[in-house]
Amino acid sequence: MKTKNFLYSQKVAPYVFVLPFILSFAVFWVYPLITAFTMSFQKITATKTAWVGIANYTKLLKDKVFLIAVANSAKYMFFTLVLLIPFPMIFAVLMDSNIVKAKGVWKAILYMPALTSVVISGTLFRLMFTEYKTGQMNLISQALGFGTYKWLKNGWSGMLALLVLACWRWTGVNMLYFLSGLKAIDTSLYEAADIDGATPIQKFFRVTLPLLKPTTIYVLTISVYAGLAMFLESYMLWAGNSSPNNIGLTIVGYLYKRGIEKNDMGYACAVGVVLLIVALIINFAQLIMNGTFKKED
Amino acid sequence: MKKKLVSILLCAAMTATLLAGCGSSADTAADSGAAEETTEAAAEETTEAAAEETTEAAADETEEAVAAEEEIPTSTFGDANGTHLEMWTFVELHGQHYGKMAEIWNEQNPDRTIEITCTTYPYGDMHTKLLTSLEAGTGAPDICDVEVGQYPNVVAGLDQWLVPLDDAASPYMATMVPARMQTYQGEDGHYYGAPYHVGATAMYYNVAAMSEAMGISQDEVIAKIDAVVTWDDYVALGEEYKTAIADDSKYWTSVDTGGVDWLWIAMAEYGEDWTGGFEGPANVQLDSVKNMLSMQQEWLKSGLAQISPDGHVDLEAGFQNIMDHNIVSFPKALWYMSRFTNYMPEESGNWYIAKCPVFEVGQKCSVGIGGTGTVVTQQSEAKELAAEFLCWAKMSDEGEQNIWDTLGFDVCNTAQWGVDAFAHDDNNQFNQYFINYPYDVLNEIGMDNIGKISVVAISPTINEYACTTTLNEVLEDPDYSIDDALQEFQDAVDLEQ
Secondary structure (H helix, E strand, O other), X not given: OHHHXXXXXXXXXXHHHHHHHHHHHHHHHHHHHHHHHHHOXXXXXXXXXXXXOOHHHHHHHHOHHHHHHHHHHHHHHHHHHHHHOHHHHHHHHHHHOOXXXXXXXXXXXHHHHHHOOHHHHHHHHHHHOOOOOOOHHHHHHHHOOOOOOOHHHOHHHHHHHHHHHHHHHHHHHHHHHHHXXXXXXXXXXXXXXXXXXXXXXXXXXXXXXXXXXXXHHHHHHHHHHHHHOXXXXXXXXXXXXXXXXXXXXXHHHHHHHHHHHOOOHHHHHHHHHHHHHHHHHHHHHHHHHOOOOOOOO | OHHHHHHHHHHHHHHHHHHHHXXXXXXXXXXXXXXXXXXXXXXXXXXXHHHHHHHHHHHHHHHHHHHHHHOOOEEEEEOOOOEEEEEEEOOHHHHHHHHHHHHHHHHHOHHHOEEEEEEEOOHHHHHHHHHHHHHHOOOOOOEEEEEOOOHHHHHOOHHHHEOOOHHHHOOOHHHEOHHHHHHOEOOOOOEOOEEOOOOEEEEEEEHHHHHHHHOOOHHHHHHHHHOOOEHHHHHHHHHHHHHHHOOOOOEOEEEOOOOOHHHHHHHHHHOOOOOOOOOOOOOOOOHHHHHHXXXXXXXXXXXXXXXXXXXXXXXXXXXXXXXXXOEOEEEEEHHXXXXXXXXXXXXXXXXXXXXXXXXXXXXXXXXXXXXXXXEEEOOOOOHHHHHHHHHHHHHOHHHHHHHHHHHOOOOOEHHHOOOHXXXXXXXXXXXXXXXXXXXXXXXXXXXXXEEXXXXXXXXXXXXXXXXXXXXXXXXXOOOOOHHHHHHHHHHHHHOOO
16 A cells, blocks of 8 residues: 555655656766766875875866867867857758748758768768868869878868868758748737838748747857867877877866866866866856746746 | 746756767767777877778778677677687678688697687777776786777776786797787886787889889889888988979878878888887987988978878878879878778789888887787686786787788788798788889898887877877968977876876
């Protein structure tokens, strides 16, 4: 009788349902998070572990390479926000309108890159951006009358390669988010706007944009993380974790370099903790500014 | 108010999940990336200059390594009733080598038969797993391959983690190339790893292209190459070639901004070592390094050399550059032979291998680059047997024969180098591909003329700084002050030691 009461209790049931998530969340996220935090105060060598206080963090502040990594990640994040929010939004609006024919084909073409492995696409982009004269980018630049260029050896063109890869890969995904957001907008609002004589531009700015806000905030939030945590694209583009003058080094790349390549887990954890803090600050600032925490009416 | 708190907590949780999610996907990414290293040309790990070996055999088994990502290939060889040994590797061909050797071992030792299970993991996975299990004190295999760039992390545990191989290796030590054994020594002087190959550097020359450009027969070209002893001779021959071909897009050689092989050769010639070995401290402001870099700057200014496209010759652009005959000579370890057979088959019959030039007559003329040391762990239940089998499989006549036949390496046991049936086997693909026999070059170099650069804890830092910064500064701008660049280099290294 008691078990039956327990099972049918409306108070308990929700907890039972969320239990699998809570458990995996605790074991795979919370526990490593706490361990990483404690490890960041330690010096971990092959056979012994010693507490070193905040030595890892003070070293981090003086570490020029880490600052380069932070700057690269921040730049990359900023440009992916600039490129991967407005354009997918416009594509989504076009897909939702009557202007575009054969929508399924376009959607498939834009979405396809997201299905390929970054390992493969990164390698292909590396070959395209090679400084050798047979690389795709150099063929184009030679056809246009500029000579060959060392794409992956200069800061701006290296970042360009990363951004081209990111746009190629993620435009379709973000477009799908916006498309689903657009489907949720009540068509009667557009009809009402038509009756009031609104132009398409006005409809976009007065109806579509405000009502897409929840989707935009979601895309913005995940793009901030994705931008700051980017690693594999850079790893594949430079065929390893070392790029000339560290132009492609990201925060996670630096973490990998310290933790795996140099087997210095304590220092790598300090890098990870800083990344977490930076991401939290940016996202909380962004969410507060967007009014996500405001009291619902 | 309460609602607000809950929503903030939820957001924090969400952020943490997502971030942790990103982190973990980056990890798997790293792994698959690293796995790709095995496939793609491990040379890509320019970070660990010494890491090139991953590729050697791996290069020709792209498919296997890719498959390794999806499913972990495990194969068991030998006698099911024998002592069971567990073996991990990151190159499937290496595992097959042990399988073959286990069968021969069982025939020769019917009273001590073994059964060996070889598991191939992706490169990054395997090393992480091994380190974790050694740290935890449980879960490690009996025998494990360790790539030389990762070796310092593993050998740090000395005899708490690994079984010294001194006794098991002693029957072969007299003829083993000393530099290669020392590479896998621990801080306490014991040998903990057994090598597959020497990775001796030699100079590759495109005799066909040179003969065509210079209008002389191939034999005359070879005679000229054989006469090269010092770098001055090398430059003189290069200038002769440049004058003959009179084409600004053709170069004598290419210098690397993404690899430290040239600097290793220079250090070995002067008997220097920038890591300082186990005692340290690392010092990169060495005469050998300065001499090599200033010589390369001269070459770049005079048009004798170009910068290797994409950083070094062991990448697709490098292969293309070689096939287009834009460069006709370059130094590289002997395992680069497999790149020729795999990626440049149409160059067959054009290339000649010779000793590297030296700065001063009488210097060592080669250095061992790359490698995989195989270790026996203390967690093994049959340590002596495992160590004995391992050393036999990697150092005995039978072992070396199989390494040369299946993996195509320059083997470490010099006893085999002079054996005609071994070194001059015309069925061997490398013997067919090159104009001369690779082992003749090795014999000419001699085991005592092969130098060694230590791979210790500071090595990744040094290699990484050289490849990301110093070499780019000095070679991309041939007027850059070498002293300034090396000072910066030293400062960066000092921060880590």
